[in-house]
Amino acid sequence: MAELFLLLAIISIWIAVLESTVIMLGAIRFVFRQSQQELVIPTNMDSYPTVTVLVPAHNEELVIAATVEHILQLNYPAEKLQIIVIADNCTDRTAEVVRAVHSRPEFVRRQLQVMERTGTGGKSGALNDACKQATGEWICVYDADAAPEKNALAFLMQKALEQPERYGAVFGRNKARNRDQNFLTRCINLELVTMHRVYHTGLWELFQLGVIPGTNFIVKRSLIEEMGGWDEESLTEDTAISFEIVKRGQLIALAPQAEAYQQEPERLGVYMKQRKRWAMGNYQTIFGNVRHLFDGTNWRIKLKLLYYAASYFWFMVAIIVSDVIFVTNFVYKIISLFHPEVVSPFRFSEDIYVYLVVAWALMYCMYVLQINLALATDIGQSTTRNFVLSCLSYFTYAQLFLVISIQAFFGLLMDKVTRRKRNWYKTQRFP
Structure with a gap:
């Protein structure tokens, strides 16, 4: 039975590697196509629709000034x-700081x-209340710490106007x-670059x-109203x-040139706390959408569900099983050098263990390759330091995902059992 579970874990890892390879090839094709196109910065925007920019901000005096400055310079x-900057249940100087920035002569228009x-209702409640005052045909959202580049909007x-009926x-x-x-922020940067x-x-x-992605996006106001706003639960x-x-x-389109910091x-x-x-x-x-795997909902929803379910359930479990076996056997191997009588609790036929090592090596190589492909497409990020960091981060930073996923799963399970309502957690800011 133990060998069967290990074999399933190995096959799952190979499938995960295949999925990553396919997505990476898609990214390479995207980058190649983009490199063949000339970057055109919009200048004549007479035909562009009206936009309402919403900035939900709860006690954000440390970062809100820079964000508002960038938005006013769009x-x-x-x-x-x-x-509309929503000073949401603030007990600090968030509103005062925003008004001070807006009072500058260059922003008067x-x-x-x-x-x-x-x-x-947290961020969702703030966005829903602000939407009632919105006049734009499109809603744009920037988090209080997300300073957009001048041409982002x-x-x-x-991009939206390329296919306004579909997007x-x-x-x-x-x-x-930052x-x-x-070390932590450098690792987060690698993750962020690879994801995007x-x-x-x-x-x-x-x-x-x-x-x-939670910030730096636009959505049709009519669509938001049709959906009844953001889900406050x-x-x-x-x-x-x-x-x-x-x-x-409707499609959620990617505009790769629109960047925010x-x-x-x-x-x-x-x-x-944030990642949990x-x-x-x-x-x-x-859990709320799993039924759509078996109904008439469009195929993109089914693919989206499979992608999330695979990442947070199937592949995660496979990686945990393989990591536990690999690390345990490695430790017992070291111990056996000094105490030959000590035997690992995980003993398999030589062929299966070789497959485990190969699968683990493939997964590691794919992890490093994806990061460095992403870094190569971002000016100034393909450095020796980032390459070394990408090699090391799998054994440190990447393993946090497993811990967080397990904590989150059992935390949500306990919430369901005890009917506990969990409050929306606001990420702490730094000067």
């Missing part, structure tokens, strides 16, 4: 842009209002603005499958609304 017609809110709208939302790329702060430049591009190129409102958009037959956690405890919330929210979404 290359988009002032008469077509409404900006921009329409900006500060909405001081005392409601419930113009690029998002440029219900458009998302850009996010970068870590990536050189410490391999997985997002590969899935869009192959299947026209996109996902809202979801811990990851971005994943939940992505499923709702795709279920309605966000602050990442600089302490392990903050990182773990993300994992729990993704589990919520999977």
